[in-house]
Amino acid sequence: MRSGPWRAGSRDGGPPVGRDAPDRLVEDLVAALGPDGVRADAVERGLLARDASVFDRGRSGPVCFPRSTAEVQAVVRAAVRHGRAVVPRGAGTGLAGGAVPLGEPVVVALTRMDRLLEVDLPNRVAWVEPGVVNLDLSNQLRPRGFHFAPDPSSQQACTVGGNVANNSGGPHCLAYGVTSAHVLALDVVLPDGDVVRLGGLDPEPAGYDLRGAFVGGEGTLGIATRIAVRLTPNPPAVRTLLLGFSTPRAAADTVGAVIAAGIVPAALEVMDRRITEAVERYVHAGYPTDAGAVLLAEVDGMPGSVAAAAEAISAIGAERGATSVRVAASDAERAALWKGRKTAFGAVAQIAPNYYLHDTVVPRGVLADVLEEVYAIAERHQLLVVNVFHAGDGNLHPLLVFDRREPGVMDRVLAAGAEIVAASLAAGGVLSGEHGIGVEKRDYMPLMFGPDDLDHQARLRRAFDPACRANPGKVLPAGHSCADIQALESVPAGVWG
Amino acid sequence: MSGTGTARVPATGAAPRRPLDPELLAFADEVGSEGPVAVAGAGTRAELGGPLARGTRMLRAPEGIVEHHPEEMTVRVRAGTTVADLHAALAGAGQRSALPERGGTVGGALAVGEGHLASLGRGPVRDALLQVRYVSADGRVVTGGGPTVKNVSGYDLPRLVVGSLGTLGLLGEVVLRTQPVPAGSCWLRAEGADPFGARDVLYRPGAILWDGEATWVLLEGHPEDLAAEAAVLARSGAWREVAGPPELPPQRWSLPPAGLRRLPEGMAGPSGSWVASVGIGVVHAGRPQQPRRVAAASEELTRRTKAAFDPAGRLSPGRSLLPALPSPALGGGGGRS
Numbered sequence: 001m002r003s004g005p006w007r008a009g010s011r012d013g014g015p016p017v018g019r020d021a022p023d024r025l026v027e028d029l030v031a032a033l034g035p036d037g038v039r040a041d042a043v044e045r046g047l048l049a050r051d052a053s054v055f056d057r058g059r060s061g062p063v064c065f066p067r068s069t070a071e072v073q074a075v076v077r078a079a080v081r082h083g084r085a086v087v088p089r090g091a092g093t094g095l096a097g098g099a100v101p102l103g104e105p106v107v108v109a110l111t112r113m114d115r116l117l118e119v120d121l122p123n124r125v126a127w128v129e130p131g132v133v134n135l136d137l138s139n140q141l142r143p144r145g146f147h148f149a150p151d152p153s154s155q156q157a158c159t160v161g162g163n164v165a166n167n168s169g170g171p172h173c174l175a176y177g178v179t180s181a182h183v184l185a186l187d188v189v190l191p192d193g194d195v196v197r198l199g200g201l202d203p204e205p206a207g208y209d210l211r212g213a214f215v216g217g218e219g220t221l222g223i224a225t226r227i228a229v230r231l232t233p234n235p236p237a238v239r240t241l242l243l244g245f246s247t248p249r250a251a252a253d254t255v256g257a258v259i260a261a262g263i264v265p266a267a268l269e270v271m272d273r274r275i276t277e278a279v280e281r282y283v284h285a286g287y288p289t290d291a292g293a294v295l296l297a298e299v300d301g302m303p304g305s306v307a308a309a310a311e312a313i314s315a316i317g318a319e320r321g322a323t324s325v326r327v328a329a330s331d332a333e334r335a336a337l338w339k340g341r342k343t344a345f346g347a348v349a350q351i352a353p354n355y356y357l358h359d360t361v362v363p364r365g366v367l368a369d370v371l372e373e374v375y376a377i378a379e380r381h382q383l384l385v386v387n388v389f390h391a392g393d394g395n396l397h398p399l400l401v402f403d404r405r406e407p408g409v410m411d412r413v414l415a416a417g418a419e420i421v422a423a424s425l426a427a428g429g430v431l432s433g434e435h436g437i438g439v440e441k442r443d444y445m446p447l448m449f450g451p452d453d454l455d456h457q458a459r460l461r462r463a464f465d466p467a468c469r470a471n472p473g474k475v476l477p478a479g480h481s482c483a484d485i486q487a488l489e490s491v492p493a494g495v496w497g
Numbered sequence: 498m499s500g501t502g503t504a505r506v507p508a509t510g511a512a513p514r515r516p517l518d519p520e521l522l523a524f525a526d527e528v529g530s531e532g533p534v535a536v537a538g539a540g541t542r543a544e545l546g547g548p549l550a551r552g553t554r555m556l557r558a559p560e561g562i563v564e565h566h567p568e569e570m571t572v573r574v575r576a577g578t579t580v581a582d583l584h585a586a587l588a589g590a591g592q593r594s595a596l597p598e599r600g601g602t603v604g605g606a607l608a609v610g611e612g613h614l615a616s617l618g619r620g621p622v623r624d625a626l627l628q629v630r631y632v633s634a635d636g637r638v639v640t641g642g643g644p645t646v647k648n649v650s651g652y653d654l655p656r657l658v659v660g661s662l663g664t665l666g667l668l669g670e671v672v673l674r675t676q677p678v679p680a681g682s683c684w685l686r687a688e689g690a691d692p693f694g695a696r697d698v699l700y701r702p703g704a705i706l707w708d709g710e711a712t713w714v715l716l717e718g719h720p721e722d723l724a725a726e727a728a729v730l731a732r733s734g735a736w737r738e739v740a741g742p743p744e745l746p747p748q749r750w751s752l753p754p755a756g757l758r759r760l761p762e763g764m765a766g767p768s769g770s771w772v773a774s775v776g777i778g779v780v781h782a783g784r785p786q787q788p789r790r791v792a793a794a795s796e797e798l799t800r801r802t803k804a805a806f807d808p809a810g811r812l813s814p815g816r817s818l819l820p821a822l823p824s825p826a827l828g829g830g831g832g833r834s
Contacts, residue, residue: 002543035575043672070600103633108541116778122693122754122755122758123753123754123755124552124776140615157717166649167649167653169647169649173647177624178647178649178739180653180656181620181624186718190794190798194794194797195794196792196794196795196798197791197792197795198795201754201755201756201778202751202753202756202778203612203616203621203751203774203777203778203779204610204611204612204749204779205789206659206751206752206753206789206790206791206793206818206819207659207791207799207818207819208657208665208799208802208803208818209610209619209623209656209657209659209660209661210657210795210798210799210802211653212623212656212657212659213653213654213656213657215653216649216653217652218654233700233701235700236700256568259568259569259570260567260568262591262592262678262679263677264570264676275546283803300722301700301701301718302700302701302718302719302722302723302725302726303721303725304678304718304719304721304722304725305718305719305722331626336502337660344498361643361645361647361648363566363569363644363645364569364647365566365568365569377562386538390647393645393646393647394645394646394647395647427647428644429643429645430643430644430645430648430650430652431647432643432648432649432650433649434511434647434649435649436649437649437650437651441650445650445651448643448650448651449640449650449651450640452633452637452639453639453640453641454651455639456633456639456641456654456666456806457641457651457652457654458655459806460652460657460802460805462801462805463798463801463802463804463805464798466801475651475652476651485640493563
């Protein structure tokens with residue numbers, strides 16, 4: 001039996017859950033994928049025991065690299081035979097711990113399934129494999145007049161399969177909607193190894209909308225191996241504006257007023273002074289470093305509506321005390337402004353070595369109030385917080401920045417995070433806007449949902465995965481079906497960090 | 498906001514959730530936990546999914562708009578409200594929704610999953626449903642989704658109930674995304690124009706309808722853009738402004754958008770007429786679309802879903818999503834095969 005910090009009854013990586021000795025499992029997996037398709041060494045397993053979250057006590061079983069639906073099916077069937085759980089994995093950029101393996105499951109890394117299979121212009125869809133990188137897909141579609149609308153900040157690395165699992169968003173989801181609005185059909189290997197087609201290319205496919213239920217399932221409902229994504233036409237006109245304000249409140253109020261005026265911009269992003277300064281030092285995007293906050297607004301569509309909306313946003317900003325308004329005059333200038341926004345998380349390293357990024361949504365009318373509360377919460381816990389977020393849809397992204405070598409800091413970070421979540425919910429908001437629940441927020445779920453609500457979510461989970469084999473320990477809190485895989489029950493102290 | 502700042506998140510329970518609407522709780526009491534039960538809307542699409550089992554108790558869902566927040570672009574509305582009433586209220590604030598305007602109730606439109614005639618511009622109805630409150634087979638009120646315009650907290654129960662024909666839960670109250678009414682709009686019609694070509698040259702039209710001879714296009718947006726788009730269309734046909742869309746035959750088919758180039762035979766029915774939604778794939782026709790078969794594994798997953806949500810088969814018994822899907826218990830109808 002292993003020694004060290006792995007305790008029975010804990011939700012850390014835990015001992016392997018399964019009947020057979022691991023080497024028998026590895027033999028079966030190698031038989032299915034060949035020696036090149038399976039890694040069971042400590043290095044690879046260690047690498048894939050983490051994702052981009054702060055959750056770092058995962059334990060991976062054998063890691064598989066299938067190249068086809070049939071190979072994914074073979075892996076799942078081998079895991080079923082050995083009574084082991086299965087955890088799919090894309091690029092590992094998730095921030096909620098959704099890809100962190102619990103109970104030494106078989107990890108199914110989908111990075112080798114990275115082909116753009118078909119661009120079907122008459123139906124305006126592209127069929128892709130799950131390992132296709134988000135930005136690569138849009139770059140390949142753009143010359144043909146289309147793109148894939150979800151654009152998470154991690155889009156240079158994150159995969160479409162990961163976007164499907166987490167129902168990912170991004171700045172431009174304000175106008176275009178998150179991933180579920182852009183997935184029409186999927187081929188899925190169910191947790192028992194059966195392969196199903198969910199959804200369809202027709203507008204109202206037969207049967208329940210199981211495609212809609214699957215998207216955002218965080219790998220707990222099966223593994224998507226072919227995905228039909230909607231092609232979004234590139235807008236004929238785009239205008240990007242940067243407005244400076246003396247306070248975050250003024251920027252947030254402007255956002256509320258723009259939406260209330262019936263304008264639906266493509267994106268409305270707010271960055272506070274600290275992150276703006278850090279970004280400016282990092283990429284020299286030309287942001288005003290003397291502003292208390294900046295609002296990056298983008299409008300797209302037909303030229304007439306774009307001009308009218310840009311003018312209206314400038315006017316609304318001016319009414320609310322904008323200290324500067326700049327309209328990007330060229331594509332290069334526009335790209336520089338977006339580069340600043342999209343590298344914001346990287347720029348945080350200039351402030352402190354570690355950050356913990358939260359992701360809640362509140363009604364836009366109370367955005368300024370909740371934002372001020374977030375600053376107050378951080379101050380009470382003697383923490384630094386920076387805010388860079390999708391203001392247009394009320395999606396807050398407070399980053400608590402810290403140095404984890406400082407004794408006791410992690411406790412303060414977690415306590416402050418819990419208060420931010422509570423404040424968002426109390427203001428009529430929700431737990432997550434685009435990062436998902438994973439392990440991070442599963443125990444917060446009862447704050448947003450009652451026992452009957454969670455019971456029905458568990459029923460959906462069971463319909464897809466009666467034996468609880470797919471990514472156990474995620475989404476649903478302890479006490480619900482498939483929340484536990486044998487010993488995986490509650491968060492032990494010290495799992496975080 | 499006072500008082501929340503020092504709140505600590507409790508480990509479990511003690512949720513700061515809002516109390517449920519008393520009308521919703523009364524509806525749940527009516528549903529109860531025994532015997533076959535279904536909701537009657539306005540009856541505009543009651544035949545879909547097959548006839549209800551004899552002896553099914555019919556209820557009405559609660560009515561009325563609970564709260565409209567134009568500045569949030571959301572509306573909380575009870576399922577028994579008519580779409581006409583909802584849209585009249587939204588229009589007062591310069592807004593609209595993706596729900597269809599063919600008559601009927603909000604709950605009925607969602608239970609059927611029917612999109613608006615102009616869903617090319619308004620988006621599919623499943624994208625409009627942010628939060629759902631339904632009464633479960635054991636008579637409890639279940640909430641799925643959230644009230645904000647963006648939310649990925651937990652499984653997407655709202656999408657699951659769209660188009661479920663009242664077989665998983667009985668809709669009581671929903672939060673819908675609203676959208677601003679465009680600054681301008683106009684319907685154009687041309688004989689003999691290529692509807693698929695129109696789809697290719699227009700950026701985001703509200704609708705393109707085609708009956709095999711004439712094409713109708715709904716343009717929406719800024720007046721300058723309408724003029725520009727109309728000028729683009731004028732290169733490929735004699736388009737003139739008309740009051741609105743054509744009369745629509747009663748039945749709706751769902752086909753891949755590319756499938757409209759070669760429509761199934763016998764679809765039109767005796768009248769011979771049909772109207773296709775180009776770019777969407779809905780065809781309005783005289784004859785109903787036959788229930789579509791799916792692969793065995795999908796059928797099994799559908800059966801398990803139904804059994805998980807309604808193990809005794811008491812919700813809308815007789816209505817079936819798939820041709821051969823048997824009703825679990827009660828018998829009363831089963832599937833149409």
